[in-house]
Amino acid sequence: MRALIQYIKDVAQGFYSLSQGLLLTLKYFVRPWKHIVEQYPENRTTTIYIPEKFAGEVVLPHDENNRHKCTACTLCEMACPNGTIKIISATIEGEDGKKKKVLDKWVYNLGMCTMCGQCVDACPQDAITMKNSFELSVYNRNDLIKVLNKPGSKLKEKES
Amino acid sequence: MTLTIQFSDITKWIHETLNASMSPGWALFSEFVLAGVAMILLVVVLAVLFVYMERKVAGFMQLRLGPHRVGPWGTMQVFADVFKLLLKESFAPFTVDKFLFNFAPILVLAVAFMAMAPISFAPGLQLWDMNIGILYVTAVSSIGVIGILMAGWSSNNKYSLLGAMRSGAQIVSYELSAGLSLVAVIAMCGSLSISDIIASQADGWWIFKGHLPIMFAFVVYVIAGTAETNRAPFDLAEAESELTAGYHTEFSGMQFGMFYLTEYINMAVISMVATTVFLGGWLPFHIYGFDAFNNVMNFIPSWIWFFGKTFFIIFLMMWFRWTFPRLRIDQLLKLEWKYLLPLSIINVVIVAFLVVMGWHF
CATH class of the missing domain: 3.30.70.3270 (Alpha-Beta Plaits)
Incomplete structure:
Protein backbone atom coordinates (compact mmCIF):
# COMPACT_ATOMS: atom_id res chain seq x y z
CA MET A 1 0.00 0.00 0.00
CA ARG A 2 2.77 2.36 0.95
CA ALA A 3 4.49 1.62 -2.35
CA LEU A 4 1.32 2.52 -4.24
CA ILE A 5 0.97 5.82 -2.40
CA GLN A 6 4.62 6.57 -3.10
CA TYR A 7 4.07 5.75 -6.78
CA ILE A 8 1.12 8.13 -7.07
CA LYS A 9 3.05 10.75 -5.13
CA ASP A 10 5.97 10.42 -7.54
CA VAL A 11 3.71 10.88 -10.54
CA ALA A 12 2.03 13.95 -9.04
CA GLN A 13 5.36 15.44 -8.04
CA GLY A 14 6.75 14.82 -11.49
CA PHE A 15 3.86 16.60 -13.14
CA TYR A 16 4.15 19.49 -10.67
CA SER A 17 7.83 20.04 -11.37
CA LEU A 18 7.31 19.74 -15.13
CA SER A 19 4.54 22.33 -14.99
CA GLN A 20 6.88 24.72 -13.19
CA GLY A 21 9.28 24.56 -16.12
CA LEU A 22 6.49 24.87 -18.67
CA LEU A 23 5.11 27.96 -16.93
CA LEU A 24 8.52 29.61 -16.96
CA THR A 25 9.04 29.11 -20.69
CA LEU A 26 5.46 30.20 -21.38
CA LYS A 27 6.15 33.38 -19.44
CA TYR A 28 9.19 34.04 -21.65
CA PHE A 29 7.18 33.18 -24.76
CA VAL A 30 4.32 35.61 -24.13
CA ARG A 31 6.57 38.55 -23.24
CA PRO A 32 8.85 39.02 -26.23
CA TRP A 33 9.47 42.68 -25.42
CA LYS A 34 11.37 41.63 -22.29
CA HIS A 35 13.92 39.60 -24.22
CA ILE A 36 17.52 40.37 -23.42
CA VAL A 37 19.04 39.92 -26.86
CA GLU A 38 20.73 43.03 -28.28
CA GLN A 39 20.11 43.91 -31.94
CA TYR A 40 23.82 44.54 -32.18
CA PRO A 41 24.84 46.12 -35.47
CA GLU A 42 21.73 48.30 -35.59
CA ASN A 43 21.82 49.58 -32.03
CA ARG A 44 25.55 50.04 -31.58
CA THR A 45 25.18 53.79 -31.38
CA THR A 46 21.77 53.95 -29.71
CA THR A 47 20.39 51.51 -27.17
CA ILE A 48 23.19 49.02 -26.71
CA TYR A 49 23.94 48.20 -23.10
CA ILE A 50 27.35 46.94 -22.04
CA PRO A 51 27.72 46.45 -18.29
CA GLU A 52 30.32 48.60 -16.54
CA LYS A 53 32.02 45.49 -15.19
CA PHE A 54 32.66 44.10 -18.67
CA ALA A 55 36.43 43.79 -19.16
CA GLY A 56 37.22 44.81 -22.72
CA MET B 1 -24.17 26.86 -43.09
CA THR B 2 -22.93 30.11 -44.54
CA LEU B 3 -20.27 28.34 -46.63
CA THR B 4 -22.19 27.20 -49.68
CA ILE B 5 -19.31 25.67 -51.65
CA GLN B 6 -18.18 22.56 -49.83
CA PHE B 7 -14.90 20.79 -50.51
CA SER B 8 -16.92 17.74 -51.56
CA ASP B 9 -18.50 19.87 -54.32
CA ILE B 10 -15.06 20.81 -55.62
CA THR B 11 -13.85 17.21 -55.65
CA LYS B 12 -17.09 16.11 -57.31
CA TRP B 13 -16.71 18.81 -59.96
CA ILE B 14 -13.11 17.70 -60.67
CA HIS B 15 -14.27 14.09 -60.90
CA GLU B 16 -17.07 14.92 -63.35
CA THR B 17 -14.91 17.20 -65.51
CA LEU B 18 -12.19 14.57 -65.81
CA ASN B 19 -14.65 11.80 -66.60
CA ALA B 20 -16.31 13.94 -69.26
CA SER B 21 -13.02 14.57 -71.07
CA MET B 22 -11.24 11.19 -70.85
CA SER B 23 -11.74 7.51 -70.24
CA PRO B 24 -12.50 6.39 -66.64
CA GLY B 25 -9.09 4.76 -66.24
CA TRP B 26 -7.19 7.90 -67.22
CA ALA B 27 -9.57 10.00 -65.13
CA LEU B 28 -8.78 7.86 -62.06
CA PHE B 29 -5.06 8.09 -62.81
CA SER B 30 -5.13 11.88 -63.13
CA GLU B 31 -7.16 12.08 -59.93
CA PHE B 32 -4.43 10.10 -58.16
CA VAL B 33 -1.78 12.43 -59.55
CA LEU B 34 -3.77 15.50 -58.52
CA ALA B 35 -4.33 14.12 -55.03
CA GLY B 36 -0.64 13.27 -54.69
CA VAL B 37 0.46 16.71 -55.83
CA ALA B 38 -2.05 18.35 -53.50
CA MET B 39 -0.76 16.27 -50.59
CA ILE B 40 2.87 17.07 -51.35
CA LEU B 41 2.03 20.78 -51.61
CA LEU B 42 0.14 20.68 -48.32
CA VAL B 43 2.99 18.86 -46.58
CA VAL B 44 5.64 21.22 -47.93
CA VAL B 45 3.64 24.28 -46.90
CA LEU B 46 3.02 22.79 -43.47
CA ALA B 47 6.69 21.85 -43.06
CA VAL B 48 7.79 25.38 -43.97
CA LEU B 49 5.33 26.81 -41.44
CA PHE B 50 6.40 24.32 -38.79
CA VAL B 51 10.12 24.99 -39.24
CA TYR B 52 9.57 28.74 -39.05
CA MET B 53 7.28 28.33 -36.04
CA GLU B 54 9.74 25.99 -34.34
CA ARG B 55 12.59 28.46 -34.67
CA LYS B 56 10.50 31.41 -33.53
CA VAL B 57 9.05 29.49 -30.57
CA ALA B 58 12.51 28.24 -29.65
CA GLY B 59 13.88 31.75 -29.82
CA PHE B 60 11.12 33.33 -27.80
CA MET B 61 11.29 30.66 -25.12
CA GLN B 62 15.03 31.19 -24.76
CA LEU B 63 14.72 34.99 -24.54
CA ARG B 64 15.97 35.32 -28.11
CA LEU B 65 14.24 36.61 -31.21
CA GLY B 66 14.58 33.70 -33.59
CA PRO B 67 15.38 34.28 -37.25
CA HIS B 68 14.81 37.92 -38.22
CA ARG B 69 17.45 38.80 -40.81
CA VAL B 70 16.33 37.00 -43.97
CA GLY B 71 13.19 38.63 -45.28
CA PRO B 72 10.58 40.37 -43.14
CA TRP B 73 10.68 38.87 -39.60
CA GLY B 74 12.94 36.13 -40.92
CA THR B 75 10.22 34.47 -42.97
CA MET B 76 12.63 33.68 -45.81
CA GLN B 77 15.04 31.87 -43.47
CA VAL B 78 13.39 28.50 -44.08
CA PHE B 79 13.64 28.88 -47.86
CA ALA B 80 17.28 29.88 -47.52
CA ASP B 81 17.94 26.73 -45.50
CA VAL B 82 16.09 24.51 -47.95
CA PHE B 83 17.98 25.94 -50.94
CA LYS B 84 21.23 25.48 -49.08
CA LEU B 85 20.36 21.80 -48.55
CA LEU B 86 19.29 21.42 -52.18
CA LEU B 87 22.55 22.87 -53.47
CA LYS B 88 24.74 20.70 -51.27
CA GLU B 89 26.14 17.40 -52.45
CA SER B 90 24.43 14.31 -51.02
CA PHE B 91 27.69 12.77 -50.02
CA ALA B 92 27.93 9.07 -49.14
CA PRO B 93 31.01 7.73 -47.32
CA PHE B 94 32.92 4.93 -49.06
CA THR B 95 32.12 2.16 -46.61
CA VAL B 96 28.35 2.60 -46.41
CA ASP B 97 25.84 0.12 -47.77
CA LYS B 98 25.01 2.19 -50.84
CA PHE B 99 21.56 0.82 -51.58
CA LEU B 100 20.20 0.97 -48.02
CA PHE B 101 21.91 4.30 -47.41
CA ASN B 102 20.15 5.91 -50.36
CA PHE B 103 16.89 4.09 -49.79
CA ALA B 104 16.45 4.89 -46.07
CA PRO B 105 15.52 8.59 -46.35
CA ILE B 106 13.10 7.82 -49.18
CA LEU B 107 11.42 5.07 -47.15
CA VAL B 108 11.11 7.26 -44.08
CA LEU B 109 9.63 10.11 -46.09
CA ALA B 110 7.26 7.86 -48.04
CA VAL B 111 5.96 6.28 -44.84
CA ALA B 112 5.38 9.70 -43.32
CA PHE B 113 3.39 10.69 -46.43
CA MET B 114 1.39 7.44 -46.35
CA ALA B 115 0.24 8.11 -42.81
CA MET B 116 -1.44 11.32 -44.02
CA ALA B 117 -3.81 9.42 -46.34
CA PRO B 118 -6.88 8.80 -44.16
CA ILE B 119 -6.81 12.16 -42.37
CA SER B 120 -9.88 14.31 -42.85
CA PHE B 121 -8.90 17.97 -43.13
CA ALA B 122 -12.37 19.39 -43.72
CA PRO B 123 -15.80 17.97 -44.58
CA GLY B 124 -15.24 16.10 -47.85
CA LEU B 125 -11.52 16.83 -47.94
CA GLN B 126 -10.14 13.38 -47.29
CA LEU B 127 -7.94 11.25 -49.51
CA TRP B 128 -9.14 7.84 -48.43
CA ASP B 129 -12.12 7.35 -46.11
CA MET B 130 -11.41 3.78 -45.05
CA ASN B 131 -13.12 1.95 -42.22
CA ILE B 132 -9.88 1.33 -40.27
CA GLY B 133 -8.39 4.83 -40.54
CA ILE B 134 -6.89 5.07 -37.06
CA LEU B 135 -5.49 1.54 -37.19
CA TYR B 136 -3.95 2.35 -40.57
CA VAL B 137 -2.24 5.50 -39.27
CA THR B 138 -0.79 3.77 -36.21
CA ALA B 139 0.31 0.77 -38.28
CA VAL B 140 1.89 2.75 -41.10
CA SER B 141 3.65 5.29 -38.92
CA SER B 142 5.46 2.45 -37.15
CA ILE B 143 7.08 1.35 -40.43
CA GLY B 144 9.14 4.53 -40.19
CA VAL B 145 11.33 2.90 -37.56
CA ILE B 146 12.53 0.43 -40.20
CA GLY B 147 13.80 3.33 -42.26
CA ILE B 148 15.56 4.75 -39.23
CA LEU B 149 17.17 1.38 -38.42
CA MET B 150 18.12 1.10 -42.08
CA ALA B 151 19.78 4.52 -42.01
CA GLY B 152 21.64 3.71 -38.81
CA TRP B 153 22.80 0.28 -39.96
CA SER B 154 23.84 1.23 -43.48
CA SER B 155 25.88 4.23 -42.29
CA ASN B 156 28.56 1.85 -40.94
CA ASN B 157 29.02 4.18 -38.00
CA LYS B 158 28.75 3.44 -34.29
CA TYR B 159 26.93 6.64 -33.48
CA SER B 160 24.39 6.07 -36.21
CA LEU B 161 23.79 2.47 -35.14
CA LEU B 162 23.40 3.46 -31.48
CA GLY B 163 20.96 6.19 -32.41
CA ALA B 164 18.95 3.86 -34.61
CA MET B 165 18.81 1.17 -31.92
CA ARG B 166 17.66 3.70 -29.36
CA SER B 167 15.06 4.95 -31.77
CA GLY B 168 13.82 1.42 -32.36
CA ALA B 169 13.52 0.68 -28.63
CA GLN B 170 11.79 3.99 -28.08
CA ILE B 171 9.25 3.78 -30.90
CA VAL B 172 8.38 0.15 -30.21
CA SER B 173 7.71 0.86 -26.55
CA TYR B 174 5.89 4.17 -26.90
CA GLU B 175 3.60 2.85 -29.59
CA LEU B 176 1.92 0.72 -26.94
CA SER B 177 0.70 3.57 -24.80
CA ALA B 178 -0.11 5.72 -27.84
CA GLY B 179 -2.23 2.90 -29.21
CA LEU B 180 -3.90 2.25 -25.87
CA SER B 181 -4.83 5.89 -25.46
CA LEU B 182 -6.41 5.84 -28.94
CA VAL B 183 -8.20 2.61 -27.97
CA ALA B 184 -9.86 4.50 -25.13
CA VAL B 185 -11.59 6.82 -27.61
CA ILE B 186 -12.27 4.08 -30.13
CA ALA B 187 -14.03 2.05 -27.43
CA MET B 188 -16.29 4.99 -26.60
CA CYS B 189 -16.94 5.87 -30.23
CA GLY B 190 -17.28 2.32 -31.50
CA SER B 191 -15.58 2.89 -34.85
CA LEU B 192 -12.09 3.00 -36.31
CA SER B 193 -13.12 5.13 -39.27
CA ILE B 194 -11.92 8.71 -39.04
CA SER B 195 -15.09 10.22 -40.46
CA ASP B 196 -17.17 8.25 -37.94
CA ILE B 197 -14.98 9.40 -35.08
CA ILE B 198 -15.39 13.02 -36.16
CA ALA B 199 -19.13 12.60 -36.66
CA SER B 200 -19.47 11.15 -33.16
CA GLN B 201 -18.06 14.39 -31.73
CA ALA B 202 -20.71 16.69 -33.17
CA ASP B 203 -22.30 17.10 -29.74
CA GLY B 204 -18.99 17.65 -27.95
CA TRP B 205 -15.35 16.77 -28.38
CA TRP B 206 -14.23 13.52 -26.79
CA ILE B 207 -11.83 15.33 -24.51
CA PHE B 208 -14.84 17.11 -22.94
CA LYS B 209 -17.53 14.49 -23.05
CA GLY B 210 -15.22 11.55 -22.36
CA HIS B 211 -14.62 12.67 -18.76
CA LEU B 212 -11.36 12.04 -16.95
CA PRO B 213 -10.27 8.83 -18.73
CA ILE B 214 -10.16 10.54 -22.13
CA MET B 215 -8.36 13.58 -20.74
CA PHE B 216 -5.79 11.20 -19.30
CA ALA B 217 -5.59 9.39 -22.63
CA PHE B 218 -4.98 12.73 -24.34
CA VAL B 219 -2.06 13.54 -22.03
CA VAL B 220 -0.60 10.06 -22.58
CA TYR B 221 -1.06 10.38 -26.32
CA VAL B 222 0.74 13.71 -26.49
CA ILE B 223 3.65 12.33 -24.44
CA ALA B 224 3.85 9.13 -26.47
CA GLY B 225 3.46 11.05 -29.72
CA THR B 226 6.34 13.34 -28.81
CA ALA B 227 8.40 10.22 -28.12
CA GLU B 228 7.36 8.58 -31.39
CA THR B 229 8.55 11.55 -33.42
CA ASN B 230 11.97 11.36 -31.72
CA ARG B 231 11.70 14.92 -30.48
CA ALA B 232 13.15 16.37 -27.32
CA PRO B 233 12.81 15.49 -24.45
CA PHE B 234 12.82 12.06 -26.10
CA ASP B 235 15.40 12.83 -28.80
CA LEU B 236 17.77 10.06 -27.76
CA ALA B 237 17.92 8.84 -31.33
CA GLU B 238 19.62 12.08 -32.33
CA ALA B 239 21.01 13.26 -29.01
CA GLU B 240 23.39 15.87 -30.40
CA SER B 241 25.62 16.02 -27.35
CA GLU B 242 26.06 12.24 -27.20
CA LEU B 243 25.72 10.86 -30.72
CA THR B 244 26.59 13.80 -33.03
CA ALA B 245 23.29 13.47 -34.89
CA GLY B 246 22.28 9.85 -34.25
CA TYR B 247 21.00 7.87 -37.17
CA HIS B 248 21.43 10.69 -39.71
CA THR B 249 25.02 11.55 -38.81
CA GLU B 250 26.38 10.47 -42.20
CA PHE B 251 23.66 12.06 -44.30
CA SER B 252 24.14 15.38 -45.98
CA GLY B 253 22.41 17.60 -48.46
CA MET B 254 18.85 16.77 -49.35
CA GLN B 255 19.07 13.26 -47.88
CA PHE B 256 19.48 14.94 -44.52
CA GLY B 257 16.74 17.35 -45.56
CA MET B 258 14.41 14.38 -46.06
CA PHE B 259 14.98 13.20 -42.49
CA TYR B 260 14.45 16.74 -41.30
CA LEU B 261 11.23 17.02 -43.31
CA THR B 262 10.08 13.63 -42.01
CA GLU B 263 10.38 14.78 -38.44
CA TYR B 264 7.97 17.60 -39.14
CA ILE B 265 5.56 15.45 -41.16
CA ASN B 266 5.49 12.93 -38.33
CA MET B 267 4.75 15.75 -35.94
CA ALA B 268 1.94 16.85 -38.22
CA VAL B 269 0.52 13.32 -38.40
CA ILE B 270 0.66 12.86 -34.63
CA SER B 271 -1.02 16.19 -34.00
CA MET B 272 -3.62 15.62 -36.72
CA VAL B 273 -4.55 12.27 -35.21
CA ALA B 274 -4.74 13.85 -31.77
CA THR B 275 -6.91 16.60 -33.25
CA THR B 276 -9.20 14.11 -34.97
CA VAL B 277 -9.57 11.76 -32.05
CA PHE B 278 -9.60 14.01 -29.03
CA LEU B 279 -10.35 17.55 -30.22
CA GLY B 280 -13.15 16.93 -32.69
CA GLY B 281 -11.28 17.17 -36.00
CA TRP B 282 -12.70 19.99 -38.11
CA LEU B 283 -15.74 20.44 -35.85
CA PRO B 284 -16.10 23.89 -34.28
CA PHE B 285 -16.03 24.49 -30.55
CA HIS B 286 -19.53 24.49 -29.08
CA ILE B 287 -20.78 25.21 -25.60
CA TYR B 288 -24.13 23.56 -25.00
CA GLY B 289 -26.83 26.21 -24.55
CA PHE B 290 -24.97 29.26 -25.88
CA ASP B 291 -26.55 29.47 -29.33
CA ALA B 292 -25.13 32.88 -30.27
CA PHE B 293 -21.62 31.73 -29.38
CA ASN B 294 -22.12 28.49 -31.27
CA ASN B 295 -23.23 30.36 -34.37
CA VAL B 296 -20.14 32.56 -34.27
CA MET B 297 -18.03 29.42 -33.97
CA ASN B 298 -19.88 27.83 -36.91
CA PHE B 299 -18.98 30.84 -39.04
CA ILE B 300 -15.25 29.99 -38.87
CA PRO B 301 -14.42 27.59 -41.73
CA SER B 302 -13.82 24.00 -40.79
CA TRP B 303 -10.31 23.82 -42.23
CA ILE B 304 -9.28 26.72 -40.00
CA TRP B 305 -10.60 24.77 -37.03
CA PHE B 306 -8.67 21.69 -38.08
CA PHE B 307 -5.35 23.41 -38.68
CA GLY B 308 -5.81 25.65 -35.65
CA LYS B 309 -6.11 22.61 -33.41
CA THR B 310 -3.21 20.93 -35.21
CA PHE B 311 -1.02 23.94 -34.66
CA PHE B 312 -2.06 24.06 -31.02
CA ILE B 313 -0.79 20.52 -30.48
CA ILE B 314 2.35 21.25 -32.48
CA PHE B 315 2.90 24.23 -30.19
CA LEU B 316 2.50 21.92 -27.17
CA MET B 317 5.20 19.64 -28.60
CA MET B 318 7.52 22.58 -29.28
CA TRP B 319 6.85 23.89 -25.81
CA PHE B 320 7.95 20.53 -24.38
CA ARG B 321 11.00 20.47 -26.58
CA TRP B 322 12.31 23.82 -25.50
CA THR B 323 11.53 23.33 -21.81
CA PHE B 324 12.52 19.84 -20.76
CA PRO B 325 15.98 18.32 -20.58
CA ARG B 326 16.59 15.06 -22.41
CA LEU B 327 15.82 11.78 -20.65
CA ARG B 328 18.42 9.09 -20.23
CA ILE B 329 17.66 5.82 -22.07
CA ASP B 330 16.83 3.95 -18.84
CA GLN B 331 14.62 6.81 -17.66
CA LEU B 332 12.90 6.82 -21.03
CA LEU B 333 12.07 3.12 -20.91
CA LYS B 334 11.14 3.38 -17.22
CA LEU B 335 8.70 6.19 -17.98
CA GLU B 336 7.00 4.05 -20.60
CA TRP B 337 7.00 0.60 -19.00
CA LYS B 338 6.53 1.57 -15.36
CA TYR B 339 4.34 4.63 -15.61
CA LEU B 340 2.57 5.25 -18.92
CA LEU B 341 1.78 1.66 -19.92
CA PRO B 342 0.29 0.43 -16.59
CA LEU B 343 -1.67 3.66 -16.24
CA SER B 344 -3.02 3.45 -19.79
CA ILE B 345 -4.00 -0.20 -19.31
CA ILE B 346 -5.94 0.76 -16.18
CA ASN B 347 -7.38 3.67 -18.13
CA VAL B 348 -8.57 1.36 -20.93
CA VAL B 349 -10.17 -0.94 -18.34
CA ILE B 350 -12.02 2.02 -16.83
CA VAL B 351 -13.15 3.16 -20.28
CA ALA B 352 -14.31 -0.35 -21.12
CA PHE B 353 -16.28 -0.43 -17.87
CA LEU B 354 -17.88 2.93 -18.69
CA VAL B 355 -18.81 1.75 -22.16
CA VAL B 356 -20.26 -1.55 -20.93
CA MET B 357 -22.34 0.22 -18.30
CA GLY B 358 -23.39 2.84 -20.85
CA TRP B 359 -22.19 5.70 -18.67
CA HIS B 360 -20.83 7.77 -21.53
CA PHE B 361 -22.56 10.13 -23.91
Missing part, protein backbone atom coordinates in the same frame (compact mmCIF):
# COMPACT_ATOMS: atom_id res chain seq x y z
CA GLU A 57 40.69 46.34 -22.56
CA VAL A 58 43.13 47.87 -20.11
CA VAL A 59 43.27 51.64 -20.06
CA LEU A 60 45.44 54.15 -18.29
CA PRO A 61 43.16 57.06 -17.40
CA HIS A 62 44.49 60.56 -17.78
CA ASP A 63 43.03 63.59 -16.08
CA GLU A 64 42.26 66.92 -17.72
CA ASN A 65 45.86 68.15 -17.35
CA ASN A 66 47.14 65.10 -19.25
CA ARG A 67 48.45 63.46 -16.10
CA HIS A 68 48.30 59.77 -15.22
CA LYS A 69 49.02 57.97 -11.96
CA CYS A 70 51.54 55.41 -13.17
CA THR A 71 54.87 55.45 -11.32
CA ALA A 72 56.47 52.85 -13.62
CA CYS A 73 56.90 50.40 -10.73
CA THR A 74 56.36 47.47 -13.20
CA LEU A 75 54.24 45.49 -10.72
CA CYS A 76 51.62 45.11 -13.42
CA GLU A 77 54.23 43.83 -15.84
CA MET A 78 55.24 41.20 -13.29
CA ALA A 79 51.65 40.31 -12.47
CA CYS A 80 50.71 39.73 -16.09
CA PRO A 81 50.65 36.01 -16.87
CA ASN A 82 50.88 36.51 -20.63
CA GLY A 83 53.62 39.06 -21.01
CA THR A 84 51.09 41.53 -22.34
CA ILE A 85 52.50 44.59 -20.62
CA LYS A 86 55.87 46.20 -21.20
CA ILE A 87 56.77 49.20 -19.09
CA ILE A 88 59.54 51.29 -20.57
CA SER A 89 60.79 53.75 -18.01
CA ALA A 90 63.14 56.68 -18.37
CA THR A 91 65.31 58.37 -15.78
CA ILE A 92 65.04 62.12 -15.49
CA GLU A 93 66.56 64.62 -13.12
CA GLY A 94 64.05 66.26 -10.87
CA GLU A 95 64.00 69.89 -9.68
CA ASP A 96 65.91 68.98 -6.53
CA GLY A 97 68.66 67.29 -8.53
CA LYS A 98 67.57 63.73 -7.64
CA LYS A 99 67.43 61.15 -10.32
CA LYS A 100 63.97 59.79 -10.75
CA LYS A 101 62.40 56.94 -12.68
CA VAL A 102 59.38 58.00 -14.68
CA LEU A 103 57.15 56.28 -17.19
CA ASP A 104 58.21 56.61 -20.77
CA LYS A 105 55.98 54.13 -22.58
CA TRP A 106 53.22 51.91 -21.21
CA VAL A 107 53.16 49.29 -24.01
CA TYR A 108 50.06 47.12 -24.03
CA ASN A 109 49.67 44.20 -26.43
CA LEU A 110 45.91 43.73 -26.71
CA GLY A 111 46.36 40.63 -28.86
CA MET A 112 47.94 38.76 -25.99
CA CYS A 113 45.67 40.05 -23.22
CA THR A 114 43.14 37.64 -21.71
CA MET A 115 41.41 40.35 -19.65
CA CYS A 116 42.20 38.54 -16.39
CA GLY A 117 42.52 41.84 -14.59
CA GLN A 118 45.57 40.84 -12.51
CA CYS A 119 47.43 43.97 -13.56
CA VAL A 120 44.59 46.13 -12.26
CA ASP A 121 44.65 44.24 -8.96
CA ALA A 122 48.41 44.49 -8.69
CA CYS A 123 48.64 48.24 -9.30
CA PRO A 124 49.42 50.04 -6.01
CA GLN A 125 48.49 53.43 -7.45
CA ASP A 126 45.16 52.42 -9.07
CA ALA A 127 46.60 53.86 -12.23
CA ILE A 128 45.04 51.35 -14.66
CA THR A 129 41.49 50.08 -15.00
CA MET A 130 39.44 47.85 -17.26
CA LYS A 131 37.20 49.56 -19.77
CA ASN A 132 33.98 48.09 -21.16
CA SER A 133 34.76 48.87 -24.81
CA PHE A 134 34.46 45.87 -27.12
CA GLU A 135 34.81 46.88 -30.79
CA LEU A 136 38.57 46.48 -30.75
CA SER A 137 39.36 44.51 -33.88
CA VAL A 138 41.88 45.93 -36.34
CA TYR A 139 43.18 44.84 -39.72
CA ASN A 140 46.87 44.82 -38.83
CA ARG A 141 48.18 42.81 -35.91
CA ASN A 142 50.71 45.51 -35.10
CA ASP A 143 47.86 47.93 -34.40
CA LEU A 144 46.98 45.84 -31.39
CA ILE A 145 50.20 46.91 -29.68
CA LYS A 146 49.22 50.17 -28.07
CA VAL A 147 51.04 52.77 -26.05
CA LEU A 148 48.61 53.72 -23.32
CA ASN A 149 50.20 56.88 -21.96
CA LYS A 150 49.48 59.89 -24.10
CA PRO A 151 52.40 61.86 -25.51
CA GLY A 152 53.62 64.51 -23.15
CA SER A 153 51.75 63.09 -20.18
CA LYS A 154 53.21 63.46 -16.71
CA LEU A 155 52.88 61.68 -13.39
CA LYS A 156 50.13 63.02 -11.22
CA GLU A 157 51.81 63.76 -7.88
CA LYS A 158 50.03 62.70 -4.77
CA GLU A 159 48.63 65.57 -2.73
CA SER A 160 50.08 64.69 0.64
